[in-house]
Amino acid sequence: MTLDPPTMLTLSVALAAAAALYLAVEWRSVREASLLFWSGGFAIIAVGCVLALMRGSGLVLVGVWFANGLLVVAHWLFLLGVARFTETRLSRGWYLIVVVWLAMLTLPSDQAWSKVMLMVQSSMIVLVTLRASFLLRPHGKSLSVGAVQLRYVLLGHGLFYLFKVGTAAISGTAIDLVSFRGEIIQISLVEGAIAIMLIALSMTGTERYRREQQIARLANRDPLTALYNRRALEVRAPRLLNQVARHRPGALLLIDIDNFKPVNDLYGHTAGDRLLITLSEMVRAVLPEGSLAARLGGDEFVILLANASSERVEALGTALREQFRHVAAQTFDTPTPVTLSIGATLFDRPPTSLAALIEQGDHALYASKRGGRDSIRLVDRTTTAAAPVTGP
Ligand SMILES: Nc1nc2c(ncn2[C@@H]2O[C@H](COP(=O)(O)OP(=O)(O)OP(=O)(O)O)[C@@H](O)[C@H]2O)c(=O)[nH]1
Known part of the structure; x- marks a missing residue:
């Protein structure tokens, strides 16, 4: 098999169509718009290659610049997809590329225009591809392997087109797009087929990684407050609890x-939800570095502190109670005040399990409720503890 233009174009049609289909199928399950743009880009490449093949075999349906120019539109769709993926707003100037491409279709498709056409179209591909690659640069946070791959594949692809622009400018003999001759055409078709494979693979990898991250996040978080759920707390707590020592007590609130x-009965479930969210925001705001917070369910939350002391627990609990009482009183007029009860335990030896620790907290919480609510009960279980501390 020789790598002549018709063979390479046939291969490109198959690869681009497969990539378009694959990304469209991915979109059906993920519904991420970037996949649709990318799939559309590959579909257009497949159509462009079919048109070029038909023209090459004498079926002159369209001018060479239409078929070749479809590549510009395809790369522009890749850019739109990357912009969606990176949540970047493209300036209006980028939409002019399609206008320029359409305007170019009105120009005559003969040898004399060949060089100009090729240079302008390739330059447009350079611009959109390098812009897409630039958008994928990490914004201070690390990107997935797929996104990094996509960034460099697009960079390499854009630089190849830059080289093509240079070659067209220097020599007219290396590229003759109108009659499909010249070494650059051969190289370009091989590069195109490889680029289709690499770009499609890295696009899929990019989206897969994001989806896995989202699924992991959903599995770990309480959907209402976005705090950790009980399962996530169980996974993360052992690390914190194992650091507990006599000189470094831990605490659970x-x-x-x-x-x-x-609140639910008088103001509706949505108002109740809002109050739960407000409490979660308060918890987040007072949470010291290295601690954990979770919503256990219903109206019950938990905080795990590392390097705690009875004073720190008292201070944190009191701050939360006062803030919450103030906000709830301003928002809801209820027969009985909407406040917080807190049961806390301070310990300086790793507990047998998180469940055992929560049970201790539960006893303290019950004491707080029984004692009239709107209070914190702290049980000091450290070895140096004099007596259990309780507070209003
Ligand atoms: N709005 C809302 N309500 C919830 C949610 N989950 C649980 N609840 C409600 O929270 C309430 C929890 O019950 P309790 O703790 O016995 O209610 P309480 O009036 O706070 O009782 P005390 O704690 O004894 O003062 C129930 O009415 C549940 O319907 C939620 O996600 N959103």
């Missing part, structure tokens, strides 16, 4: 809203 049910 179990927080429960008092009289939450009347």
Whole structure:
């Protein structure tokens, strides 16, 4: 098999059509718009290659510049897809590329125009491809392997087109697009086929990674408050608990809203949801570095502190209670005040399990509720503890 233009074009049609189909199937399950743009780009490449093949075999349906120019549109769709993926807004100037491409179709398709056409079209591909590659540069946070691959494949592809522009400018003999001759045409078709494969693979990898991240995030987070759920806390707590020592006590605070049910009954479930979100934001705001917070379910939240002391637990619990009481009183007029009860435990030896620790917190919380609510009960279980501390 020789790598003549018709063979390479046939191969490109097959690869581009497969990539378009594959990305469209991915889109059906993910519904991520970037996949649709990328799939559209490959579909256009497949159409462009079919048109070029037909023209090459004497079926002159369209001018060479239409078929070749479809590549510009395809790369422009790749750029739109990358912009969607990176959540970047493209300036309006980038949309002019399609206008320029359409305007170029009105120009005569003969040898004399060949060089100009090739240079302008290739330059447009350079611009959109390098821009897409630039958009994928990490914004301070690390990108997935797929996104890094896509960034460099697009960079390499853009640089190849830059080389093509240079070759067209220097020598007219290396490229003769009108009659499909010249070494650059051969190289270009091989590069095109490889680029289709690499770009499609890295696009899929890029989206897969993001989806896996999203799934992992959904599995770990409480959907209402976005705090960790119990399962995620169970996974993360052992690391914190194992660091607990005599000189570095740990603490658990179990927080429960008092009289939450009347909020739901009088103001509706949505208002209740908003209050839960407000509490989660307060928890996040007071959470010291290296601690963990989670929503255990219903109106119950938990905080795990590393390097704690009874003073720190008291201070944090009191700050939360006061803030919450103030906000709830301003928002809801209920027969009984909507406040927080907190059960806390301080320990200086790793507990047998998180469940055992939560149970201790539960006892303290119950004592707080029984004692009239809107209070914190702290049980100091450290070896140096004098007596259990309780607070209003
Ligand atoms: N809005 C809303 N309500 C919820 C959610 N999950 C649980 N609840 C409600 O939270 C309430 C929790 O019950 P309790 O803790 O017994 O209610 P309470 O009035 O706070 O009782 P005390 O804690 O004894 O003061 C129930 O009415 C649940 O329907 C949620 O995600 N959103």
